[in-house]
Amino acid sequence: MHFMGYHRDDGQIGVRNHVIVISTVSCINPVTEQIAKATGAIPITHGCGCGQTEEDYQKTQWSLARYAENPNVAGAFVVGLGCEQIDAERLADEIRGKPTAFVRTSEEGENAALSKGIRDVRGMILSASKLRREETPLNKLILSVQCGGSDTTSGLASNPAVGAAADLLIEEGGTVLLEVAAFGEHRLLKNVTDRKVIEALWAATDKGGNTPLKGVLSYKEKPPGPGLYHVTGKDYIGFTDVTEATMRLLSGSQINCFTTGCGQPMGLAIAPVLKINGNPINYEKNRENMDINASKILYGEETIEEVGKRIFTALIEVANGKLTKSEIMGHRDFVLGIFAGTQK
Amino acid sequence: MSTWKWFVKFPGDNVVTLTKDAPANTLFIVDSDEISILRDTPFGHKIAIKNIEGGGDIIKYGVKIGFATTEILKGEHVHIHNVDEISLMIRDEEKKRSLRRS
Numbered sequence: 001m002h003f004m005g006y007h008r009d010d011g012q013i014g015v016r017n018h019v020i021v022i023s024t025v026s027c028i029n030p031v032t033e034q035i036a037k038a039t040g041a042i043p044i045t046h047g048c049g050c051g052q053t054e055e056d057y058q059k060t061q062w063s064l065a066r067y068a069e070n071p072n073v074a075g076a077f078v079v080g081l082g083c084e085q086i087d088a089e090r091l092a093d094e095i096r097g098k099p100t101a102f103v104r105t106s107e108e109g110e111n112a113a114l115s116k117g118i119r120d121v122r123g124m125i126l127s128a129s130k131l132r133r134e135e136t137p138l139n140k141l142i143l144s145v146q147c148g149g150s151d152t153t154s155g156l157a158s159n160p161a162v163g164a165a166a167d168l169l170i171e172e173g174g175t176v177l178l179e180v181a182a183f184g185e186h187r188l189l190k191n192v193t194d195r196k197v198i199e200a201l202w203a204a205t206d207k208g209g210n211t212p213l214k215g216v217l218s219y220k221e222k223p224p225g226p227g228l229y230h231v232t233g234k235d236y237i238g239f240t241d242v243t244e245a246t247m248r249l250l251s252g253s254q255i256n257c258f259t260t261g262c263g264q265p266m267g268l269a270i271a272p273v274l275k276i277n278g279n280p281i282n283y284e285k286n287r288e289n290m291d292i293n294a295s296k297i298l299y300g301e302e303t304i305e306e307v308g309k310r311i312f313t314a315l316i317e318v319a320n321g322k323l324t325k326s327e328i329m330g331h332r333d334f335v336l337g338i339f340a341g342t343q344k
Numbered sequence: 345m346s347t348w349k350w351f352v353k354f355p356g357d358n359v360v361t362l363t364k365d366a367p368a369n370t371l372f373i374v375d376s377d378e379i380s381i382l383r384d385t386p387f388g389h390k391i392a393i394k395n396i397e398g399g400g401d402i403i404k405y406g407v408k409i410g411f412a413t414t415e416i417l418k419g420e421h422v423h424i425h426n427v428d429e430i431s432l433m434i435r436d437e438e439k440k441r442s443l444r445r446s
Contacts, residue, residue, distance in 0.1 A: 152388030155405060156352050156361060281387075298352055298363040 001172050003141060003319035004133035005071075005254075010097025012071035013140040015254045015319045017131060018042050018270050019075045019124045021117065022064055024091055025049030025084035031105060032079045035117035039125060041077070042269050044068075046336045050084040056339040057085040059236070062220075063336060065094040066250040072270045074131065075099040075124030077117055082106030099124055133321065139173030139226050141319060144248040144256045145207040146179045148241030151261025157278030157297040157307070158259035163209030164308020165257065165315065166228065170211045176228045177217070177253055178208040179244055207259065209308075219247045219337075236337030242266050243335045245273065255318060257311065265289050267331025272324040274314055276307075289325045351391070354406045359390040359422050361404070366391075382419045390422040402427055 036043035080088025263286030
């Protein structure tokens with residue numbers, strides 16, 4: 001099976017074709033937002049970039065660079081002030097595999113920096129618009145699966161249904177990154193023999209389906225090959241769904257499959273989030289931002305496998321370019337994990 | 345997993361999850377055993393389908409998800425007032441043993 005993706009110079013395949021504008025430091029966020037607003041590019045603003053320890057700011061810079069390297073990004077423009085720890089030119093240089101440019105407002109003056117930013121970003125958007133989607137095997141797809149706003153239905157309906165979809169994707173050679181959550185670890189663990197993996201997976205979930213786990217990765221690592229991986233071992237602060245979803249994109253994941261009982265509204269700045277809700281009441285209330293209703297599983301009206309097939313089909317459609325509900329709602333969230341306290 | 349209009353249950357479970365609000369005295373047949381709900385219990389909550397002794401395992405999804413902090417009767421609501429989490433059980437085997445003794 002195939003999906004239609006954007007082939008990047010570095011060999012990665014995007015399912016979206018976004019140009020982003022990144023702040024080096026929180027002080028510069030208003031300029032970043034104005035460039036993005038004037039061009040239609042996506043602003044990436046945050047609260048870090050200065051006043052951090054050497055080790056912490058290096059990690060922040062590393063994370064921003066890996067985020068910009070996500071295959072869904074066509075080009076990245078970096079906005080700096082000039083006196084901060086994360087230097088605009090250094091960050092732009094660290095981003096590999098795609099066009100980058102930068103500006104420092106202290107050098108150019110704010111109006112001139114704004115003008116340069118708008119001009120450069122418009123150029124990137126023009127170049128990106130020339131790219132056409134091409135047929136791509138599913139082994140180029142990296143899916144993050146995550147749950148949040150979980151409730152009594154998550155372990156019964158939405159998580160196992162996503163697990164069934166994950167099984168189908170892995171059968172086709174795809175890759176699935178599984179984050180920590182509750183319930184269903186027994187299904188994952190039954191094919192695992194490595195004790196370290198078992199310990200790390202105590203709290204993992206049904207969202208990985210029945211596929212044997214290939215290994216445990218830190219958020220800093222890219223999956224070494226296709227299959228199911230558990231992502232753990234973080235050294236940043238931030239436990240919200242949006243932080244975790246944002247940090248998963250550093251591994252090159254192009255799509256997030258998110259199960260929610262309460263109806264989490266989250267969307268991601270550069271990646272589609274496909275939302276699956278197993279709660280019939282909350283699905284109806286929030287259907288404008290829920291992509292898949294998994295609640296029929298509870299009443300025996302649909303099987304886990306049937307909903308899993310629907311999710312898998314929806315994933316391919318989204319990979320081909322169909323917008324998810326949160327994209328239509330305009331939710332473009334970016335919350336970077338905060339590195340604070342890694343000082344000796 | 346079996347479902348029957350009102351509940352979801354996995355093989356080997358000693359609790360079921362309600363898929364509708366269930367008034368007191370609602371009758372269920374679970375694995376050919378008749379269960380009467382003791383009190384009004386809301387959607388998404390668990391009901392014991394067997395008597396569970398204090399310290400006994402709560403089995404859901406076919407795995408231990410916690411243990412009873414007191415005796416739980418068939419048909420009773422199973423929630424934080426009578427269950428402790430399994431991680432606590434691992435950390436504190438002694439607590440579980442003491443509950444069994446009492």
